[in-house]
Amino acid sequence: MTTVTISNSTESSTDEQQSTKRTPAAWFKKYFLAGQQLSAVKVEPPPDASFFERILITHRKYVAVILPTSIAMIIWLLTAYRYNWFRLYETHWQMPIVMILGCTVAGMTAESGGAVAFPFMTLAMHVDPGDARDFAVLIECAGLVCATFSVHFMRVQVESKATLFGLMGSIPGLIVGFEYFDHLLTGPQKKMLFVSIWSSFAVALYILNREKKRKTYSEIQNMNYQKAIILIVTGFIGGILTAFTGSGTDICLFSIITVLFRISEKVATPTTIEIMGMNALISGYYRAIWAADVSEDMYSYVKVTIPIALIVAPVASFIGSHFHRQVLAWFVYIIEFAAIVGFVITGPPIILLVIGAAIIVVGFLFFFGLCKLGERMMNQDRIHLEGTLPMDTPKAQIGWSQ
Structure with a gap:
C-alpha cells in the first residue's frame, strides 16, 4: 500500500500575479497568520465529555502553552524563594535580557537558544566557550522541553522519522564530542566554526527559497535505509558540534531535511x-x-534566566507555528548575519577570518550541491509515486502541484 502525503507549500501563480494588488492586511495575514500545520489526527470531544475535558480538547493550543509554563514557573518560584535566587539579578541581569531574543529564536526557528547565547557570551561578554556552551545546554533544558511539550500537545506536525534517526546519531555524537573533540579546538576556533558553518547554510537556504514555485513536503518521501543512514550521520555530526557550542544538531538536521529532503520549514522547525x-x-x-x-x-546565570526560557520559548513556539515558512527562514538569515558581524567586530586573527571565509564558501557549495541533489531526489520520488497511483489521481493529492 502506498502512503501519500497530502501537503505542499508551493505558492500558486495566482498569488504571484496578484502580489502587486495585495493590501498590507492581506500581506500580514499571509506571512504571519498562515495557520498551523497540524497532524492529520483530529480529536473531537465526546458527547459525554466534562467541562474540563472539552477545554483540553477544544482549546488545546492555548492549554499547550499555559500548562507547562505554569507548572514549571511555580516550581521555579518556590525554589527561588527558598534559596533567594532573586539577589542574583543584581549581578547577572545581562543574560535574562539577551535570552528574550534567544528563547524567541529557539521557539520559532530551527536554531536553539544557544545560537544567540553562545555568540553573545563569547563575543560580547568574553566568556570562555566551554562555559558559554554549558549555559546554552542548561537553559535549553528548561525552554526547549516546555516548547517540545507545546508542539506535541498542539499536535503540530513533525517529521517523526527525522527525529528518530537524528537522535540515534546525535546521542553518540554528543558523547564523542564531549570526550574526544571538545579539547582539540581553542576558543577562537570554536567561535569561527560556529559562525562560518551556519552562515554558509543560511546563504544556501536563501538561494533555495528564491526558487519560483518551490515544492515542499510534510514528510520524507519513500523512506529507505539510505535516507536513514543520512539522518543518523547528520545527527552524529550535529552532536559533535553541540558539544562545542551548545547547538548544532538542530541546524544540521534542519538543513538536511529542508535542503535535501525538501521538507517545509513549518514542519522542519518543530521537528528540530x-x-x-x-x-x-x-x-x-x-x-x-x-x-x-x-x-x-x-x-547563577541559568537560575535567573529560567523564567525567561519557561515563558518565552513555549509562547514563541505557539506564535511561530502560525508563521509562513518564508518568515521562519528569514529569522535564520538575520541571526547568522548578526553572528558574522559580531565575530568580525571582535577583531579575530586574520588567519581565522581567512579560514572562516573559506569554510563559508566550501559550506555554501556543499549546501548548494544538496539543493540540486534534493531536486533530483524529488523528481525520482515523483516518478515513483506516479507509477504506483491510479492514472486519474489528481496531482494536488500527491504532494505537489504545477
Whole structure:
C-alpha cells in the first residue's frame, strides 16, 4: 500500500500575479497568520465529555502553552524563594535580557537558544566557550522541553522519522564530542566554526527559497535505509558540534531535511525543536551531573534566566507555528548575519577570518550541491509515486502541484 502525503507549500501563480494588488492586511495575514500545520489526527470531544475535558480538547493550543509554563514557573518560584535566587539579578541581569531574543529564536526557528547565547557570551561578554556552551545546554533544558511539550500537545506536525534517526546519531555524537573533540579546538576556533558553518547554510537556504514555485513536503518521501543512514550521520555530526557550542544538531538536521529532503520549514522547525530538546537534556545531564564541571557563575546565570526560557520559548513556539515558512527562514538569515558581524567586530586573527571565509564558501557549495541533489531526489520520488497511483489521481493529492 502506498502512503501519500497530502501537503505542499508551493505558492500558486495566482498569488504571484496578484502580489502587486495585495493590501498590507492581506500581506500580514499571509506571512504571519498562515495557520498551523497540524497532524492529520483530529480529536473531537465526546458527547459525554466534562467541562474540563472539552477545554483540553477544544482549546488545546492555548492549554499547550499555559500548562507547562505554569507548572514549571511555580516550581521555579518556590525554589527561588527558598534559596533567594532573586539577589542574583543584581549581578547577572545581562543574560535574562539577551535570552528574550534567544528563547524567541529557539521557539520559532530551527536554531536553539544557544545560537544567540553562545555568540553573545563569547563575543560580547568574553566568556570562555566551554562555559558559554554549558549555559546554552542548561537553559535549553528548561525552554526547549516546555516548547517540545507545546508542539506535541498542539499536535503540530513533525517529521517523526527525522527525529528518530537524528537522535540515534546525535546521542553518540554528543558523547564523542564531549570526550574526544571538545579539547582539540581553542576558543577562537570554536567561535569561527560556529559562525562560518551556519552562515554558509543560511546563504544556501536563501538561494533555495528564491526558487519560483518551490515544492515542499510534510514528510520524507519513500523512506529507505539510505535516507536513514543520512539522518543518523547528520545527527552524529550535529552532536559533535553541540558539544562545542551548545547547538548544532538542530541546524544540521534542519538543513538536511529542508535542503535535501525538501521538507517545509513549518514542519522542519518543530521537528528540530523536539530533537534539540532531547539533546539539551542529555547534554545538561552529562555536563552538570556526569562530568560535574559546570562553573558556579554559569549556574547563577541559568537560575535567573529560567523564567525567561519557561515563558518565552513555549509562547514563541505557539506564535511561530502560525508563521509562513518564508518568515521562519528569514529569522535564520538575520541571526547568522548578526553572528558574522559580531565575530568580525571582535577583531579575530586574520588567519581565522581567512579560514572562516573559506569554510563559508566550501559550506555554501556543499549546501548548494544538496539543493540540486534534493531536486533530483524529488523528481525520482515523483516518478515513483506516479507509477504506483491510479492514472486519474489528481496531482494536488500527491504532494505537489504545477
